[in-house]
Structure formats: structure tokens, C-alpha cells
Amino acid sequence: MFSRSLLLLQLLIFIGISISGCFGGSEKPKVPKKLTVGVVNYGQTKLSQQQYNRFKTYLSTKTQSVVDIEPTYNELRAIRQIRSRNWDMVFAPPGLAAIAIGKKRYEAIFSMAEVSSVQTPLIIVRDDSPIQKISDLANKTIALGQKGSAAGYYVPLYDLFGLTLKEINFASTPKKLMELISQGTVDAGAISKKNFERYRQVKPKTNFRIIHEGRYIPSGVVLLAPTVERNREQQIRRAMEQAPAHITADAGYVPSATIPNYKQFIKLVEKVRPLEQRVEETPAVLLYPTESTAANE
Structure with missing residues (x-):
């Protein structure tokens, strides 16, 4: 009886060691x-x-x-x-x-x-442009940044509300926007103060002038x-x-x-969103859809 029990115990130990040997080393390391x-x-x-x-x-x-x-x-x-x-x-x-x-x-x-000042949104023109203020942009062509840009898209659209623009062009980068103004392709462009200072030395060399400073951006x-x-x-x-x-x-x-705190700026973005369907139109009438319809009747 004792020998049978011993044999059974040895068998169980052998099986345990075998299982441990089979699976213990095959455990996969954690992937970061x-x-x-x-x-x-x-x-x-x-x-x-x-x-x-x-x-x-x-x-x-x-x-x-x-x-x-x-x-x-x-x-x-x-x-x-x-x-x-x-x-x-x-x-x-x-x-x-x-x-x-x-x-x-x-x-x-x-x-x-x-520094908050570098986040200031600007609207700029060539120095030799007759445009002096934001209302002078009526029936003119302006370049904006891509959707999602605070200084290049949301704030200028908010400030341009109520105007009818000849056309809105979109620049893929701030540097490209300043080139469009320099070349005379557009009459004005929207850009942050930081990027204006960085890219103002575009070629050919052009003197630029600020006609509008927008509100503070966080x-x-x-x-x-x-x-x-x-x-x-x-x-x-x-x-x-x-x-x-x-x-x-x-x-x-x-x-x-x-x-x-982004609460106020998020509200500004939400106010601009209804204008987004207008920016692709020519001319671009920057009124809310119902207002634009009423104005044309």
C-alpha cells in the first residue's frame, strides 16, 4: 500500500514538473x-x-x-x-x-x-495696399489659414462677420499665406502675430502692414x-x-x-461654425444662413 502511494506521489510530482517546464518558459513578455x-x-x-x-x-x-x-x-x-x-x-x-x-x-x-501677445490674431496687407481697416475688405479677396487654426481661421471669421468677400482662399501654412499676399494673389490674410514675425521675410522681399488686431487667444x-x-x-x-x-x-x-480656461473660446468657435458653409462660396457672404437668405430677398 505504501509503495503504491509513493509511486502515485512520484507520478504527480513528475507531471507537475513537466507541466511547469512546458509552460513556465513559454510565458510571453509584456508588450509595452x-x-x-x-x-x-x-x-x-x-x-x-x-x-x-x-x-x-x-x-x-x-x-x-x-x-x-x-x-x-x-x-x-x-x-x-x-x-x-x-x-x-x-x-x-x-x-x-x-x-x-x-x-x-x-x-x-x-x-x-x-506670452499672450504672440497669440494675437492679425489681418495683414501689403504696405502699398489702399486697404486701411477691416471694413475695407468688402468685395476683396482674403487668405485664411486651415480650419482648426485660431488666429488664421476662427477669430478672423468672427471679426469678418457681416462682410461680403469676393473670395476666400486657404493657405496650407502661414508661410504660404504670406507668399499669397506678397504675390498679390490675395488682398489680405489672417495670421498670428507669432507667425507674422517669423515669416515676414518672405521672398521676394515685401513690406507688410497690420490693419486689424483680433481678440486675445488662450x-x-x-x-x-x-x-x-x-x-x-x-x-x-x-x-x-x-x-x-x-x-x-x-x-x-x-x-x-x-x-x-477655454470656455469662452469654445463659445466663439461654436458661433463661427454656422459660417463655415459660406467660406467656400464665391462671393463669400459672411452671414448666418437665415440672415443671408433674408438679405437676398
Whole structure:
């Protein structure tokens, strides 16, 4: 009886060891989660990759994630990525942030805290243009930025409300917009003060003049998608809060800065949305559809 019990025990031990040997070594290592970070950088994809290299390495290490930086050269492409929630994190300029927060439930976690004056939206003309003020743009051609741009699209449309424009052209980048004005293709263009200062030396050399300054625009923000898990969100926040100064400077966010309130700016964007069906028309009558119909009767 004892020998049978011993034999059974040995058999069970052998089976246990065999199973352990078969399955213990075949356990797959955990695959790091991917974190896709969207960046808007006007036509400078290579520069964006270089600029965010140290941030990418740092965040990968701290969160044990595969961080992928995905630059896009204008807000229109960025809107598509946000609508499909392909981006887990976004370094978002103001217009894009308003859409992502207001419609797609992205959450602002850090301010990009630029000096407020550089976010001022401008309408500019060539210095030799007879146009002096915004009302002089009636029946003229103007260039706007892509949909999603705060200074190049939403704020100027709000300020141009009530005018009938000969035509509205759309420039893929601020540099292209200034070239259109320089070449005389359009009479005026809408651009942020920051980009105006950056691209004003377009070729051939042209002198430009500001005819209108728009309202204050909040600073850009770093956003997280609603699809990011809560524990992971806290891990990302903590890592970015504790990042060294050279990392935050590279990425362009300020951990200590107050996150701007976007409620009023989101309301402005919502007021402009009914005008969007008018911007493709020639002429472009910038009235709400019912008002435009009444004016033509």
C-alpha cells in the first residue's frame, strides 16, 4: 500500500514538473503600450522629430511605453486625427484645443504658456495696399489659414462677420499665406502675430502692414485623449510634472503654469461654425444662413 502511494506521489510530482517546464518558459513578455503624440508643426516634420527626441526618450523610460511622435503640418490634418482619436496626447495650438476639448472630450493637462501677445490674431496687407481697416475688405479677396487654426481661421471669421468677400482662399501654412499676399494673389490674410514675425521675410522681399488686431487667444495646451486609462494618465502627468527643465523646454510646455480656461473660446468657435458653409462660396457672404437668405430677398 505504501509503495503504491509513493509511486502515485512520484507520478504527480513528475507531471507537475513537466507541466511547469512546458509552460513556465513559454510565458510571453509584456508588450509595452504605445503612446502616440500628435504635434502641429508647419511643414517642418524633421525638425519636430528632432525637437521632441529627448522628451520622447524621457517619457518612454518613465512610463514604460513606446512613444511615437507624429507631426502634421497643419490643423486640418490634426482635426482628422483627433476626430478618430488616433492621438493619445496632443501638443495642441488653441484652435485645435477648442475642438478637442469641446467636441471630443480631450482633457488639458498642461499649458504651453506662451506670452499672450504672440497669440494675437492679425489681418495683414501689403504696405502699398489702399486697404486701411477691416471694413475695407468688402468685395476683396482674403487668405485664411486651415480650419482648426485660431488666429488664421476662427477669430478672423468672427471679426469678418457681416462682410461680403469676393473670395476666400486657404493657405496650407502661414508661410504660404504670406507668399499669397506678397504675390498679390490675395488682398489680405489672417495670421498670428507669432507667425507674422517669423515669416515676414518672405521672398521676394515685401513690406507688410497690420490693419486689424483680433481678440486675445488662450495659450496652447497639452491634451490627453479620453481613451487613456486613468492609471496611465496619472503616470504620464507625474512624469511630465517631474521632467527636467531642458525636457519641458524642448517640448514647449510649462508644468507650473495655470491651464487656461477655454470656455469662452469654445463659445466663439461654436458661433463661427454656422459660417463655415459660406467660406467656400464665391462671393463669400459672411452671414448666418437665415440672415443671408433674408438679405437676398
